[in-house]
Amino acid sequence: MSYDRAITVFSPDGHLFQVEYAQEAVKKGSTSVGVRGKGIVVLGVEKKSVAKLQDERTVRKICALDDNVFMAFAGLTADARIVINRARVECQSHRLTVEDPVTVEYITRYISSIKQRYTQSNGRRPFGISSLIVGFDFDGTPRLYQTDPSGTYHAWKANAIGRSAKIVREFLEKNYKEEDMESDTEAIKLVIRALLEVVQSGSKNIELAVMKHSEPLKILDQEEIEKYVLDIEKEKEEAEKQKKKT
C-alpha cells in the first residue's frame, strides 16, 4: 500500500511523503544564497539562461514583500507566486492594523503557517518551494530566515536552497567569518563566491539584491556584479601566488 496518495495520511514509519516529494521538487530549482551581514542583507540567485526570444526582465526570482523585507525562492515558480501574493497582502494588513511594518520573523511565521495548512488538508498538495526571507526589523536588526515545504522555519546567518544547496552550504560554513560581516562588500562577495561555485558561466547567470537598514531594496546590475567578480578573481590569484610561495 502506498501512503502518498492522500497527503493527510502518515506512513507507518511516520513520513509525510508528499511533503518529502515537495522537498525533492525544491532540490530541482535553481540555487539561491542568502547572507546576513552586520548592516546589510544579501540575496543572490542563479539565473537560468533564457531563450533568445524571451524577455529577460519578466523572470524575477527576488521579490520584495514590503519596504523592509524581500525574499528569494527555489522550486515551483507558480507556487511561489501565490505565497508571495499572500505575504504581500499580509504585510499591508499588518501595517493597517498594527500601524507598524512587519518584522521579518512575523512574515516568515505567516508564510510558514500557510505552507503548513496545505500539508494538513485533503485535496491540496504542499507548496513546492523553499524560501529565503531577508530584511530588517524596524529596530535595525538584520534577519535571514529559511522556510521549507513542511512549514518549518529557522533563522540563519547564511544559507542556500535549491540545486547544489549542500555544496554551497558547505562552502558558506567554511568561509563565513563573523568579523568579515562588518563590511558590506565582504558580505556581497561571499554570496557571489558561493554562487560561482555552482553556477555555469560566471557573472552573467547571477542576480543579486542587497538591502541596508532604512534603504530600499537594490538589485545590482550586470556591471556591478562584474566588478565584484573581477575583485574575487584577483583575490583568488593572489591567494594562489601566496600558496605557491610558501
Place this chain on the structure above:
Amino acid sequence: MALLDVCEVSDWLKDDGSSAEGASVDKVNHFSFAAHGREFAVPPGVDPAEFLRPFCSSADGVEGVKINLDHGTTTLAFKFQHGVMVAVDSRASAGSYISGQLCNKVIEINPYLLGTMSGGAADCMYWERMLAKECRIFRLRNKERISVAAASKLLGNMVAGYRGMGLSMGTMICGWDNKGPGLYYVDETGTRMSGNMFSTGSGNSYAYGVMDSGYRYDLTVPEAYDLAQRAVFHATCRDAYSGGAVNMYHMKQDGWIKVSQGDVAELFYRFAKEKN
C-alpha cells in the same frame, strides 16, 4: 458546492464558516487581527441595525419607547511631560437611578496599558476584556508587548463590525510603548483618534473647561495629579450622572500606578477650604 448554490443558501450562510470545506484552508486565521466576523449569532433574516433604528432616531421612539444611548459618566486622560494622567468618576446610572457609587471604570489590561470606560457598562466591560485577551495573545505570539496604536486599532475594529446595532462605548486606551506615551480615544462607531487630551461622557464639557484652563505640557507630577482630580471633581458637581469617587492613574515609562481614589464629598470640603 453546487447544491448550496442551487438552493441559494449562500445569502444567509454568509460568514459563519460552515459552508464549503475548501474555505477552511483559506479561512481567516489568527493572523488577521480581530477583523473577523460576528461574535454573536444573528438569526437569518434579522438585521439588528434596522430593528434598533426607530427606537433611537425619532423623537418618541416607537409607541413612546425611546432608547437613549448616552454615556453617563466623566472620564479624562491627558499626556504631559511625565507620561499620561487618567482620571475617572465611579457612578453607575440607569436612567435617573443611581445604581452604584463605586464602580471601577478603568480596566487594567496589562502593566503598560489602561482602558477607561464610559457608556454602557456591559458593552465597555465586555469589549475591553476581549481587548485584554487579544493583547495577551499578541504578547504570547510575537514575544513583545502590543503597541498602544495596535491595541486601540483592535478595539476599534472589533466594535466597528457592530455599528448601528446599539453598542454604547466611549473609551480611552492609554499606555506607554517604545514610541513613548500613547493616548487614543475609541468609541462604538469605530472612531479612533490619537491626541494629547480627551474627556468622554456626559460630564466631559465640565471636565474640559477645568482641564483646558489649567493644562500645560510641562506640568509637574503633583500639578498634574491636582489638575486631573479637580477636572473630574467639578464635573461630578455639575453633571447628575457623574459622582462617587475620583479614581486616578498615572502611566509612567515603567508602567502605570494607581495614584488615588478620592471620595467626591471629601474633595468638596478640601477644595472649599482652599478657597477660604
